[in-house]
Amino acid sequence: MRLNNEMMEILIALLRKDSFDEKLFYQFSNLKQVKDLINHDKILNRKTSVDSLKNSLINAINGNNDDDQCYMFNDVRKNLDELEKIIQRINNQKKILTNNIFTEIEPYAPKEPFQDCTYYFYAGGIDGGFSEKSGEIYINIHNLLRSPDELEGILVHEFYHARKHPFEISDFFVFDFSEDNYLKTTFNFIFEEGIATLIQLEYRKRGEKFNNNYEYMKILSDSIEDIYSKNEPPEKSMANFFNNFDHMYVVGYWLAHTLYNHGGKETLNYWTLEYDYKKCLKIFIEESRKGKIKSGFSKEVEDYLLKHCC
């Protein structure tokens, strides 16, 4: 576990000042980590840029609270000492945390694609963290202020994403909702986030908070049905599902959980190692047709998906 605190050090130095320090911000904006953060937000269709970060920092330094929905730099600024303590605590527990991550992932995934990772600390925004390159993980320290218990869960969730991929992640995980690709896009995201969430929550038996899976499955099922039966443009129809990322995590968790119950990590490997969303989807629907569970897709959507998966 390599920890990289460079971005937090400069951010904290910037926010400790009484006035905005252009020179220091220039150093900040040229960090690889800031570029990665901007890129991450771009993938999620957010409008983060060097300028938007700069404006929010200036507002926070000037004590302007109105600007705090986006990066929450105001709140970050109020808690600098506390954030430094969290970083120190992670640093002190590095060894235990690394061991725990490997122990927690073991029941769900094979060892091979996992490696020692670099953890970059940052603060601001709503995400707990993200990982878009093999071996690189971003952890939002500010998020841990309110939920310190989630640290290990977030670490292991991102660790799953950071496994070695046989492709560039930015080429594979693309929001492409064209007629040909919308099912691939939808289920790539669902299985990747679903298994990461399963590992994050299931180890501690915390998945039970996801009791709205059928409500969200209906949104997904209706969106797919509208596309093939009413010729609804996929981009518009799938937006009903993707406008709230909770849908993706909850539905993904439900599908991953069903696959895991079916055949343990060997079944999850169809995704973890082979990235075969069709095989995973087929197993999920077939499981439901055996009568043990209800998939949450309508019968027509199940038929349509099974045909697509053949």
Ligand SMILES: [Zn+2]
């Ligand atoms: Zn994730």
